[in-house]
Amino acid sequence: MAFFITGVSGFIGFHLATALLARGEEVIGIDIHTSSPFLSKERLNLLKQHRGFMYQAIDVCDQSALKALFAQYAHIHSIIHLAAQAGVRRSREEPALFARSNFEGLVSLLEASLTLKQINHIVYASSSAVYGRTKEFPFKETNPLGEPSSFYAVTKHSNELTAAYYKRAYNLPLTALRFFTVYGAWGRPDMAYFKFAKAISDKKPITLWEGQNLSRDFTFISDVVAGVLSLLDRKTRSFVPDAVNIGSGKPESVLKLIKELEKNLNMKADIEICPRPLEDLEQTWASIELIKKLTGWSPKTSINEGIAAFSKWFRVYKKLENQKN
Known part of the structure; x- marks a missing residue:
């Protein structure tokens, strides 16, 4: 039995x-x-x-290549689909790229997965962005999804609608993973915490x-x-x-995040306050009662501990980076 991961060398995929x-x-990955x-x-x-890792340079939108891979590794039993374009503001600048990678990529993967015989679970990356401009806090999975604040959110909402169709039409065991601002070592340089750390260390202003x-x-x-694994390791499949x-x-508070970076990098941030872009929400807040009930999982790492580990x-x-340059 093997796990298949798209976007395997991305931030979450790697970890x-x-x-x-x-x-x-055994892990089979593409990127x-x-x-x-x-x-x-x-x-x-x-x-x-x-040992146990196999990689191929395949675009998730290449359905023929995926089908060939699945024919070779027919013992794949769990799929973790993480390959996507991320970034709320960038999605406004390059909507066609986001539509292809995020929407066409999922359709391609699901069509190819129909050739596999023993899929236990397919989980795929969604986002807290799907909750849009809702005023209901915390965000619960049962809440109606709000007006999308970015084209990125549109693609993720579209993914969930697509998955709902494939789940009903083909009985695929599909679950959207609505991630909330994931951070840590080997993270994405386009995310705020990473940009803040770089600006502080380079003695440049940061935008808040x-x-x-x-x-x-x-x-x-x-x-x-740990949360994703808790879902993949569930013993019962009666409810997906x-x-x-x-x-x-x-x-x-984002300001608290900055203060933790200052403390751990032992440097002061030069903060510039600017108007918030259209795509950025003022607050996100996850209800995690469902996953706790399903698997017993709960987060263990405080923001203080997490930023200390990231800063190290x-x-x-x-x-x-300096050696590369």
């Missing part, structure tokens, strides 16, 4: 594959390194050091959006991995949830 390999599982190529290739090099309640449900990567929040269940890795990353 999830590493955890599966560490417990002796084409469209996001942060330097980090993506460094992550992939680390994964290749593990205005808003009295500017906060995020920051979720540390090891907690995210349509969507599950994976968050900390506790929103934290970030100092090593800066040295690697």
